[in-house]
Amino acid sequence: MKLANPKNPNTRGLMRERHRRDRAQTPPLRTRYPDVASLRLNFVFSDSGPFTPAPQVNEMHPPATAFFVFACPYDDCDGEFNLAGPVDAMVRAGRDRCEGQLRCGGQRSGNKGKYSCTLTLDFTAQALRAE
Ligand SMILES: [Zn+2]
Numbered sequence: 214m215k216l217a218n219p220k221n222p223n224t225r226g227l228m229r230e231r232h233r234r235d236r237a238q239t240p241p242l243r244t245r246y247p248d249v250a251s252l253r254l255n256f257v258f259s260d261s262g263p264f265t266p267a268p269q270v271n272e273m274h275p276p277a278t279a280f281f282v283f284a285c286p287y288d289d290c291d292g293e294f295n296l297a298g299p300v301d302a303m304v305r306a307g308r309d310r311c312e313g314q315l316r317c318g319g320q321r322s323g324n325k326g327k328y329s330c331t332l333t334l335d336f337t338a339q340a341l342r343a344e
Contacts, residue, residue, distance in 0.1 A: 256335075258334055308340075
């Protein structure tokens with residue numbers, strides 16, 4: 214039997230494993246940010262290639278794990294986007310909204326071997342405060 218063999222089994226798998234471990238140690242949103250009723254993360258991706266990933270919306274509620282590291286949507290990339298800093302700064306400053314841009318620093322593995330991912334994430338984070 215041939216095992217499932219994703220294009221980039223090692224680094225991508227290691228990242229997923231690390232995320233799973235980190236997530237397990239992260240408190241829920243309601244503990245970390247008690248006055249936040251919901252958090253909405255809007256992702257818009259841009260890249261020079263022909264297959265740019267679709268936009269994403271992540272709606273997080275108080276029971277959700279307050280984990281803000283997202284794997285690059287390219288499944289052959291080992292990169293990630295870490296929004297923990299901007300989200301934390303927004304909530305602590307009492308702001309309801311922040312936006313920014315992050316670049317993937319991962320490596321992709323294509324037919325021609327490894328190459329740097331050029332995906333750019335434009336994100337908007339919106340916090341809805343509890344009454
Ligand atoms: Zn990437």
